[in-house]
Amino acid sequence: MDVRLIIKQRLEELGLEQRDLAAAARVTESYISQLLTRKKAPPDVGRTGLYERMNSFLKLPKGRLSAIAAAQRREELKQKLAAQPSALFKEVRQLVMRKCKAEKQSAVRDIFEKQPFGELEQLVTQKLLEVTKKIARAESKNEAWLSAAAKHQNCSLEKMRAAIPEFLATDLFNIYRDHCRAFLDPMIESWDIDLKTLSMEIVLNRRLAPIEFVKFQFAEVRSDPPQEEPGLRAFLRHPAISADITESETQILKSLQFGDVRPNELFYYRTLQNLRDPLHFQGMISTPIKLLRNSGKADRQMQLDSRKNAIHRWAKNSPVPAKR
Numbered sequence: 001m002d003v004r005l006i007i008k009q010r011l012e013e014l015g016l017e018q019r020d021l022a023a024a025a026r027v028t029e030s031y032i033s034q035l036l037t038r039k040k041a042p043p044d045v046g047r048t049g050l051y052e053r054m055n056s057f058l059k060l061p062k063g064r065l066s067a068i069a070a071a072q073r074r075e076e077l078k079q080k081l082a083a084q085p086s087a088l089f090k091e092v093r094q095l096v097m098r099k100c101k102a103e104k105q106s107a108v109r110d111i112f113e114k115q116p117f118g119e120l121e122q123l124v125t126q127k128l129l130e131v132t133k134k135i136a137r138a139e140s141k142n143e144a145w146l147s148a149a150a151k152h153q154n155c156s157l158e159k160m161r162a163a164i165p166e167f168l169a170t171d172l173f174n175i176y177r178d179h180c181r182a183f184l185d186p187m188i189e190s191w192d193i194d195l196k197t198l199s200m201e202i203v204l205n206r207r208l209a210p211i212e213f214v215k216f217q218f219a220e221v222r223s224d225p226p227q228e229e230p231g232l233r234a235f236l237r238h239p240a241i242s243a244d245i246t247e248s249e250t251q252i253l254k255s256l257q258f259g260d261v262r263p264n265e266l267f268y269y270r271t272l273q274n275l276r277d278p279l280h281f282q283g284m285i286s287t288p289i290k291l292l293r294n295s296g297k298a299d300r301q302m303q304l305d306s307r308k309n310a311i312h313r314w315a316k317n318s319p320v321p322a323k324r
């Protein structure tokens with residue numbers, strides 16, 4: 001079943017015109033005409049509320065038009081994937097090449113011309129389309145942006161507002177000259193790509209875009225190994241507290257990450273002792289550990305004993321004052 005035939009049939013049954021449907025759907029009459037004459041593909045169901053508005057206006061059962069459109073798009077996509085992809089419209093390819101960085105144009109053009117619509121051309125066009133659609137979607141209710149875009153195109157504010165849903169509904173295989181003239185051309189200043197890593201950079205027009213620069217990375221890039229913390233380095237160089245540390249314990253300490261505060265060697269020493277505390281591995285110990293019934297009293301006693309031992313060591317190692 002064809003969504004275009006359903007729309008035409010309901011318009012005839014209700015005695016309505018294409019301009020009435022365009023006004024209800026909040027798109028241009030030209031878009032409805034191109035949609036019904038198969039010059040434009042039916043838009044994706046999940047991208048706009050176009051089908052919901054048309055469905056309500058045509059008094060169809062709820063969700064019927066979007067369900068038909070989804071089934072039709074799936075079938076058309078299967079046919080496109082099975083067939084050899086056709087080249088972009090001449091004006092679209094010309095725009096893509098014109099926006100390419102000057103020193104890369106020759107190499108990119110050679111790759112584009114080897115295939116009608118090859119992987120590189122699809123990748124570049126898709127990313128340019130994604131960036132501009134993201135901006136158009138975010139700014140679609142911004143009156144200042146709409147006015148600036150309409151002024152750039154020398155068209156009315158209403159026409160620019162109606163063109164946005166049409167542009168958001170398009171995809172890589174259904175991009176037209178009007179989309180390039182209204183959105184891609186004014187928004188994109190230039191683009192560049194590394195043909196080895198496919199890292200792509202897009203420079204945007206700051207008058208119509210909230211950001212100036214977008215970068216995409218497609219190749220795996222090895223990151224530099226993390227720098228060793230000075231405190232950990234000092235701890236590992238202190239034989240009295242790190243002589244018996246194992247390789248696995250060292251890796252655990254190296255994997256710790258911190259914010260602005262830098263830990264010292266004492267922190268790593270205490271962390272290592274916590275790792276070795278058998279209370280952390282009760283499930284791995286064959287003999288269960290018996291906890292004291294009065295654990296609070298036992299903890300206080302251990303603290304007192306520790307303080308006494310520290311005072312004793314300090315008194316033993318402190319220098320004796322000279323007699324007068």
